[in-house]
Amino acid sequence: MTARAVKAAPYHHGDLRGALIKAGEAELAERGLEGFSLRGVARRAGVSHAAPAHHFQDAGGLLTALAAEGFRRFLHRQLQRQKKAKPDPVSQMVASGLGYIDFAMAHPALFRLMFSSGRPAHTSPELAEAARAAFDQLEHDVTRMFAANGGRPARDDVLEVWALTHGLADLLNGKRMRFLCDMRKAEREKVVTNMLRTSFTEIAARARR
Amino acid sequence: MTARAVKAAPYHHGDLRGALIKAGEAELAERGLEGFSLRGVARRAGVSHAAPAHHFQDAGGLLTALAAEGFRRFLHRQLQRQKKAKPDPVSQMVASGLGYIDFAMAHPALFRLMFSSGRPAHTSPELAEAARAAFDQLEHDVTRMFAANGGRPARDDVLEVWALTHGLADLLNGKRMRFLCDMRKAEREKVVTNMLRTSFTEIAARARR
DNA sequence: GCCTGATCTGGACACTGTCAAGATTATTTT
DNA sequence: AAAATAATCTTGACAGTGTCCAGATCAGGC
Numbered sequence: 095m096t097a098r099a100v101k102a103a104p105y106h107h108g109d110l111r112g113a114l115i116k117a118g119e120a121e122l123a124e125r126g127l128e129g130f131s132l133r134g135v136a137r138r139a140g141v142s143h144a145a146p147a148h149h150f151q152d153a154g155g156l157l158t159a160l161a162a163e164g165f166r167r168f169l170h171r172q173l174q175r176q177k178k179a180k181p182d183p184v185s186q187m188v189a190s191g192l193g194y195i196d197f198a199m200a201h202p203a204l205f206r207l208m209f210s211s212g213r214p215a216h217t218s219p220e221l222a223e224a225a226r227a228a229f230d231q232l233e234h235d236v237t238r239m240f241a242a243n244g245g246r247p248a249r250d251d252v253l254e255v256w257a258l259t260h261g262l263a264d265l266l267n268g269k270r271m272r273f274l275c276d277m278r279k280a281e282r283e284k285v286v287t288n289m290l291r292t293s294f295t296e297i298a299a300r301a302r303r
Numbered sequence: 304m305t306a307r308a309v310k311a312a313p314y315h316h317g318d319l320r321g322a323l324i325k326a327g328e329a330e331l332a333e334r335g336l337e338g339f340s341l342r343g344v345a346r347r348a349g350v351s352h353a354a355p356a357h358h359f360q361d362a363g364g365l366l367t368a369l370a371a372e373g374f375r376r377f378l379h380r381q382l383q384r385q386k387k388a389k390p391d392p393v394s395q396m397v398a399s400g401l402g403y404i405d406f407a408m409a410h411p412a413l414f415r416l417m418f419s420s421g422r423p424a425h426t427s428p429e430l431a432e433a434a435r436a437a438f439d440q441l442e443h444d445v446t447r448m449f450a451a452n453g454g455r456p457a458r459d460d461v462l463e464v465w466a467l468t469h470g471l472a473d474l475l476n477g478k479r480m481r482f483l484c485d486m487r488k489a490e491r492e493k494v495v496t497n498m499l500r501t502s503f504t505e506i507a508a509r510a511r512r
Numbered sequence: 513g514c515c516t517g518a519t520c521t522g523g524a525c526a527c528t529g530t531c532a533a534g535a536t537t538a539t540t541t542t
Numbered sequence: 543a544a545a546a547t548a549a550t551c552t553t554g555a556c557a558g559t560g561t562c563c564a565g566a567t568c569a570g571g572c
Contacts, residue, residue: 104568110519128421132560142521144561149519153560209477210419212335216478250498253471253480258463261470268418269425271462289459296505319550341529351552353530358550362529 111149113139118160122203127211130203132156154213158221161214164204165224169231171197183239184294190235191259191290192283198263205267209260232256239294245301258293262286320358322348327369331412336420339412341365363422367430370423373413374433378440380406392448393507397499399444400468404495407472414476418469441465448503454510467502471495 117138121130132153133143150156172193179189198205207214214221236255240247269275274282326347330339341362342352359365381402388398407414416423423430445464449456478484483491 126421131558133558143559144522144563145520147561206419209479210415210473212337249482250494250501253483254467254498254502257470257474258467259470260474261466261468262462264419264473265466265469270418271465273458274462285459289463292459293463340527342527352528353553354551356530 110139110141110145113141114146114149114156115159115163118156119163119204122160122207123201127203127206130157154215157207157211158214158218160204161208162218162221162224164201164208165221165228167201168194168197168208169224169228172228172231183235183242184291184298187235187239187255187294188287188290190232191255191262191294192287194259195263195266195286198267202267205263209264229256239298240301243298243301247301251297251300254297255294259290262289319348319350319354322350323355323358323365324368324372327365328372328413331369331416332410336412336415339366363424366416366420367423367427369413370417371427371430371433373410373417374430374437376410377403377406377417378433378437381437381440392444392451393500393503396444396448396464396503397496399441400464400471400499400503401492401496403468404472404475407476411476414472418473438465448507449510452507452510456510460506460509463506464503468499471498 114135117135118130120138121135125131125134132146135156136143136146139145146156150159172190175189175193175196176186179185208225216222216225232255233252236247236252240251265271266275274285277285323344326344327339329347330344334340334343341355344365345352345355348354355365359368381399384398384402384405385395388394417434425431425434441464442461445456445461449460474480475484483494486494
């Protein structure tokens with residue numbers, strides 16, 4: 095009964111920008127980053143091939159918006175994981191890492207768009223801010239972990255946590271670690287949890303010396 | 304004075320396959336993975352747009368060959384680094400990691416093609432074997448590091464070394480860690496060396512318990 | 513009411529990857 | 543040596559892409 099549902103195809107869409115983002119996510123999920131096509135997104139949204147130009151400067155503009163939205167979801171998933179985890183700093187850090195990796199495997203193309211593509215404009219304020227928010231959360235979690243051991247992390251410690259997590263996520267995403275990719279999700283999570291906990295505990299222990 | 308140099312454009316190229324791979328590397332380096340075009344490669348090789356089809360099934364075929372060649376160079380660079388490094392197992396492992404990261408920053412598009420693209424056919428025997436050789440070397444180095452401490456690495460230990468190294472390489476490649484990317488190469492190498500050495504030493508110490 | 517600006521369409525252009533048919537040269541067979 | 547065959551490369555075509563442009567449609571302010 096909504097205005098959109100009544101008329102078959104009103105000339106003005108109403109919220110085409112939002113619809114294009116939603117359609118873009120579907121396009122990414124189904125056809126992957128390499129198969130992504132702006133015209134395909136327009137078709138999905140039931141609109142002419144030139145319509146997106148009025149909401150995004152070009153294809154890169156839409157991809158930039160998609161990447162920004164991706165980073166927000168990315169952070170959200172990490173925070174969700176943390177809520178369900180035990181409250182001690184290491185468990186929280188592990189939960190965040192699991193969310194990082196979980197996201198990568200749930201949205202492979204989007205993850206690649208965010209981290210391994212030159213197409214989004216990383217100068218865009220919207221994208222830069224969304225990415226920064228995710229990094230800030232990571233830094234915060236590492237700091238808390240070190241604080242529990244009576245110290246503060248060096249810049250390199252934060253990087254190391256990030257690199258380890260990101261490396262796992264990216265390698266899993268690229269199907270590089272066969273025996274891990276082939277596992278069922280529950281089992282894989284166990285293995286990854288164990289790895290992250292071991293490593294993070296060691297890193298945080300540096301605060302004691 | 305070679306046969307190729309005398310005639311301006313002989314109908315048969317002689318070694319077009321090799322020339323296309325060389326041209327493909329240039330195309331990747333100059334225009335990036337997203338800007339890569341098969342016709343562009345053909346132009347670079349001074350040959351008609353349909354010529355590549357006689358040496359590679361399609362664009363993916365050329366990219367697959369490029370990725371395989373990339374993995375061989377990748378391993379080569381790591382081994383070169385190891386030759387110049389101190390012989391103790393940790394230094395050797397660090398040297399390998401530095402080679403890994405160095406390669407990623409020297410050939411960003413190629414690195415992405417190898418690790419973060421769905422375009423190469425990873426079922427290709429040539430590519431699979433080249434990638435496996437690199438992984439085997441990594442496994443060998445980690446094993447040696449643990450052996451020096453009187454133990455053997457678990458599967459997860461190998462993965463952890465790999466993930467940390469790969470994570471650093473990929474994040475640097477994506478220009479995600481500003482303050483590291485902006486450094487001059489010599490300084491960045493110092494920081495990275497320090498990180499790797501610290502972490503690898505800790506990981507190898509697990510063999511002592 | 514009308515008009516300005518935002519929104520969307522349809523057609524055009526240059527570019528892409530791939531296919532098919534023909535031209536040219538290498539190689540093998542007779 | 544001559545002829546047939548196979549490999550190599552070119553030209554032309556096709557559908558698909560991103561982007562630009564002129565025009566159609568509509569919303570909201572005057």
